[in-house]
Amino acid sequence: MNTLLTNVRIATLDDTFTIIDHGYVVITDKIFTHVESGDPPEHVKKQADRIRNMQGKWLLPGLYNTHGHAAMTLMRGYEDDLPLDRWLKEKIWPFEGKLDREAVTAGRALAMSEMIKSGTIGFLEMYHLFMDDFAEQIKDTGMRAVLTRSVIGLCSREEQDAKLDESAAFAASWNGEADNRIHTMLAPHAPNTCPIDYIKRIVERAVDLQLPVHMHLAETKKEVDDHYKMHGMHPLDQLDQYGLLNQVQWLFAHGVHLEQKHIELLAETKALISHNPISNLKLGSGMAPLSQMLQSNVSVSIGCDGVSANNTLDMWEELRMAVLLQKGLLQQADAINVKQALRMVTKEGATALQTGQPGMITVGAEADCILLDQTAAHLQPEQQLHSHLVYAARGSDVTDVYVQGRSLLENKQLITLDEEKIRFEANEQFAKVAHSII
Ligand SMILES: [Zn+2]
Numbered sequence: 001m002n003t004l005l006t007n008v009r010i011a012t013l014d015d016t017f018t019i020i021d022h023g024y025v026v027i028t029d030k031i032f033t034h035v036e037s038g039d040p041p042e043h044v045k046k047q048a049d050r051i052r053n054m055q056g057k058w059l060l061p062g063l064y065n066t067h068g069h070a071a072m073t074l075m076r077g078y079e080d081d082l083p084l085d086r087w088l089k090e091k092i093w094p095f096e097g098k099l100d101r102e103a104v105t106a107g108r109a110l111a112m113s114e115m116i117k118s119g120t121i122g123f124l125e126m127y128h129l130f131m132d133d134f135a136e137q138i139k140d141t142g143m144r145a146v147l148t149r150s151v152i153g154l155c156s157r158e159e160q161d162a163k164l165d166e167s168a169a170f171a172a173s174w175n176g177e178a179d180n181r182i183h184t185m186l187a188p189h190a191p192n193t194c195p196i197d198y199i200k201r202i203v204e205r206a207v208d209l210q211l212p213v214h215m216h217l218a219e220t221k222k223e224v225d226d227h228y229k230m231h232g233m234h235p236l237d238q239l240d241q242y243g244l245l246n247q248v249q250w251l252f253a254h255g256v257h258l259e260q261k262h263i264e265l266l267a268e269t270k271a272l273i274s275h276n277p278i279s280n281l282k283l284g285s286g287m288a289p290l291s292q293m294l295q296s297n298v299s300v301s302i303g304c305d306g307v308s309a310n311n312t313l314d315m316w317e318e319l320r321m322a323v324l325l326q327k328g329l330l331q332q333a334d335a336i337n338v339k340q341a342l343r344m345v346t347k348e349g350a351t352a353l354q355t356g357q358p359g360m361i362t363v364g365a366e367a368d369c370i371l372l373d374q375t376a377a378h379l380q381p382e383q384q385l386h387s388h389l390v391y392a393a394r395g396s397d398v399t400d401v402y403v404q405g406r407s408l409l410e411n412k413q414l415i416t417l418d419e420e421k422i423r424f425e426a427n428e429q430f431a432k433v434a435h436s437i438i
Contacts, residue, residue, distance in 0.1 A: 002047050003027040003367075003405065006040060008054035009374065011385055012361040013061050013346050017339060019385055025059065027367040030179075030404035035363050057371040057399060058385065061359050062121030063315040064144075064349025067214075067253040067274035067303030070111035071104045071127045071134075072096070074430045075308035084220050084283045092308060098436045104130050105137065106429040109422045112141050113414060114313045118395025119370040121403050122353050124274070124303065126150045126187050126214060126253075128163075131170050139178040141416050142408045144368075146353045147174060148187035148214050153198035160198050168205050175211065179404060183354040185251065190216040191235035192223045196242060203244045212249035212354065218262075219254040220285045236262045245269040251352055253303060255293070256286045263289065267296045272352045275344070277322045279305035291326045291335040301348040314395035319345050323390060341390045367405035372397040 003026070010020040012035065026034035026044060034044065045051060072092070079091035099107075108125075115123060122144030125134060131149045138145050149167040153160050164186075171184035186206045188194040194202075199215075206213045218224050218235060227235045236258065239245050250271040258266075266273065275288050293300050302322055304313050319341055326335040343359075350359035358365050374382055378392050401409035408416055 001027075001029055001405070002049045004040060004045065004048035004051045005054050005059065005371075006051060008057055008059045008371070009385070010035065010361055011058060011060040011389065013342055014358075014360045014362050017386065025361070025367075025369070027402065027405040030366050030406070032361065032363050032365055032367045035361055054371060054400075056373065056375050058374050059361065059369050059371050060389070061346045061350075061361055062368045062370045062401065062403065063119050063345045064301060064353055064355075064359070065115065065120050065123040065304050065313065065315055065318075066146075066251070066301040066349050066352040067124050067126065067276055067305055068111075068313070069127050069306035069308075070108045070123070070125050071099070071129060072306035072308045073107035073111040073114075073313075074099075074103060074426060074433065075107075075306065076311050078308055080282075082283075083222075084285060085222065087283060087309070094437055095433060098433045099129060100433075101130055101133065102425075103429040103433050105133060106422070106425040108134055108137060109417065110426040111307070111313060112137070112143060113417050113419055113422050116141075116143065116401050116408050116414060116417070117398060117412070118314045118316065119372070119398035119401065120313065120315050121368050121370065121401060121408075122146075122181075122349065122355060124148070124185075124214065124251075124353060126189075128152075132174075135174045135177065135182055138182060142181075142403050142406050144181045144353060144355055144403060146183045146185055146214070147171075148185045150187035150189050150214075151194065151198075151202070152189045153194035160201075164198075164202060164205060167202075168209060171211055172209055175209075180356070181404065185212045185214045185354075187214040190219070190223070191227060191238070196231075196238055199239070200242055200244060203247055206248045212251055214251045214253070217252040217255050218257040219280070220283075221257050224257045234259075234262065236265060240265060240269075245271060253305070254280065254285070254288065256280055256288045258289060260292065260296075263292055263296045263298060266293070266298045271298070272348075273298055273300045274303040274352060275300050275322055276303045276305040276318075277325055278318055279309040281321070281325075282309050282311075287325055287329060290322060291330060291332070294336065294340055299348050299351060300344055301352040302344050312395075315345055316393050316395055316397075320391060338386045338390050342386060367402055369402050370398055371400040373399050
């Protein structure tokens with residue numbers, strides 16, 4: 001299959017941030033075989049099975065959302081005003097206790113439809129229910145994903161081991177599946193929900209399976225203060241004391257309450273951070289030291305977390321919030337520049353999700369790209385393309401999405417998902433679960 005996209009403005013986001021003002025790309029099977037300026041020559045047109053004129057659109061790499069809980073999408077707007085510990089105990093966990101297979105599946109389909117329509121091509125799921133079902137859903141939908149069957153260790157040793165075995169078996173069976181679009185990690189939920197000896201056993205299993213480990217880290221001040229009271233040290237220092245940071249590739253979500261010495265430790269051990277600014281703001285958790293992390297060469301990508309604490313999966317909104325927060329709170333207009341910002345949602349996201357892809361539009365890379373309608377008033381004048389992508393673009397500007405050369409969205413219509421059915425089932429399942437709690 002040979003697809004030719006013509007008449008398009010290309011933001012390659014490659015090493016030199018090349019912009020091709022008028023060009024074309026050829027996708028042969030799942031690979032970009034041409035990324036060129038000008039119009040395609042006749043022989044290229046003749047070889048194409050499908051030619052699409054993309055006049056009036058920008059083509060760029062797809063976005064990556066590196067931390068979330070898609071299964072919680074039905075909980076969007078369920079509680080808006082509680083801090084994290086009370087929010088979990090009083091609202092989220094009781095709701096989750098009533099989730100069945102149909103409800104979880106409906107929430108995840110809703111999440112994927114929202115992500116594809118706003119230009120996200122890959123995401124991380126941290127959850128404990130029906131993970132095999134989700135892997136099957138993703139296989140059909142065509143997105144990229146890291147799937148983790150997360151574990152909470154506040155239980156007996158037997159239960160801990162059973163959860164770890166289930167998590168490891170899931171990870172081993174799905175890693176590299178769906179044409180290498182699905183990868184897996186092991187995932188202790190957090191240092192305050194998993195005792196350190198359990199985290200140690202999880203890391204040992206990850207070493208055996210050659211998998212990375214994903215975990216929430218230092219999300220709230222309370223969690224860190226409690227850790228100091230119980231263990232006399234910061235949770236990251238405890239992981240370091242047990243020698244766990246060097247044994248595997250870590251991807252931490254949040255990292256809000258970190259001191260400079262912790263940032264240096266992250267850099268030294270090449271741990272990755274998923275920064276989730278809107279969730280951190282909404283739950284009153286604080287603001288991660290993003291600018292300091294970037295200055296210390298920590299690889300930072302961006303995540304939306306669950307929509308129960310966000311409340312959207314729009315990565316454009318998330319990115320803009322990340323950048324503006326740093327500038328305002330540090331009173332420093334150059335705290336993060338446009339190029340650093342774009343890297344976080346493309347290249348760094350592709351790295352965090354273990355895709356093996358560059359997160360750039362370049363010949364030889366797998367054909368992952370999104371297209372935006374450049375005619376919107378808020379994207380004029382159109383010359384300042386990179387700036388607009390960070391400060392003006394919205395999820396609703398996305399018109400088309402390709403992953404590994406397969407079309408997932410065309411002219412704002414989902415190709416691999418049925419939007420109307422998803423909307424109906426999400427509302428039906430929410431009503432069912434909410435009713436069962438009352
Ligand atoms: Zn989370």
